[in-house]
Amino acid sequence: MQSLSHELQNFSRARLKKQSTRITTATGKVLVETRSGDDGYVVEAAEESATCGFVQDLSLDLQVGVITPFLLLSSQDAASDTETLRKFKVTHVLNVACGVENAFPGHFIYKTVPMMDLPETELTSYLPQCFEFIDEAKKQDGVVLLHCNAGVSRSASIAIAYLMAKEKIPFEDAFNRVRSARPSIRPNAGFLVQLTEYHPRFITNTYCCSSSCTVDISNSALLFKCL
Structure with a gap:
C-alpha cells in the first residue's frame, strides 16, 4: 500500500474527475456550475425546475x-x-x-x-x-x-x-x-x-x-x- 506522503507527492488535478454543482435559484431556475481549469468555473443554465429554490410552507392556514x-x-x-x-x-x-x-x-x-x-x-x-x-x-x-x-x-x-x-x-x-x-x-x-x-x-x-x-x-x- 502506498504511503499517504507518496500519494500527495504524486497528486495531479488532471487526474481528478470533473464534478458539477447543481444550483436551484429561488425562482426555480436551475444552474450547473463546473470547474474550468485551475482558475474558475463555468455556469450553464439547465432545464427549468418544477420546484422553488427554498423550502415551501405547504401547511394550510384554516384559522378564521x-x-x-x-x-x-x-x-x-x-x-x-x-x-x-x-x-x-x-x-x-x-x-x-x-x-x-x-x-x-x-x-x-x-x-x-x-x-x-x-x-x-x-x-x-x-x-x-x-x-x-x-x-x-x-x-x-x-x-x-x-x-x-x-x-x-x-x-x-x-x-x-x-x-x-x-x-x-x-x-x-x-x-x-x-x-x-x-x-x-x-x-x-x-x-x-x-x-x-x-x-x-x-x-x-x-x-x-x-x-x-x-x-x-x-x-x-x-x-x-x-x-
Whole structure:
C-alpha cells in the first residue's frame, strides 16, 4: 500500500474527475456550475425546475377570525375549504387578493376587489365598495368571509377600517379587535399609516387618533402614541 506522503507527492488535478454543482435559484431556475481549469468555473443554465429554490410552507392556514357575527377574516386557504365555510355558515365571500380565483362561485355570493399589498396602494379608495358588499350581506342576515392571500395585510386592513367606520371606534381599538380575532395580522407599513390617518366623518371620539396620533411600526408589536 502506498504511503499517504507518496500519494500527495504524486497528486495531479488532471487526474481528478470533473464534478458539477447543481444550483436551484429561488425562482426555480436551475444552474450547473463546473470547474474550468485551475482558475474558475463555468455556469450553464439547465432545464427549468418544477420546484422553488427554498423550502415551501405547504401547511394550510384554516384559522378564521370572527370580527363580528357577520364578518370573518381568513387566508385564501380557509376560503377554499368547504368544511371551514360550512362550519362558519359563510354566505358571502369578499376576495381582496390579486390572482386568487373564487373557489365556489356557484355556492356563495362573491365580490372580488383586487388590491396590491404594497405600501403605496391607496387603501381608502377600495373601502366604499368593500363596505357596501359587507353591509348588503348584513342586511340579508348573511356572513361574509373577508380574505386576501395570507389574510394578514390587505384583508386585515379592510376589517380594521370597517370597524372604525361602522362602530365609530379609533384605529387602536379597531386594530386590537382584529388582532384578537386573528393574531397573525400584519398590515404593511403604508396601510398602517393610512389607517392612522383615516377619519370617517361619523367618528366623534377625540381621545385617540387625532392628527397627532402616530404608530411605531419598527417592531412586530405596534406602539401607539397619541399626543
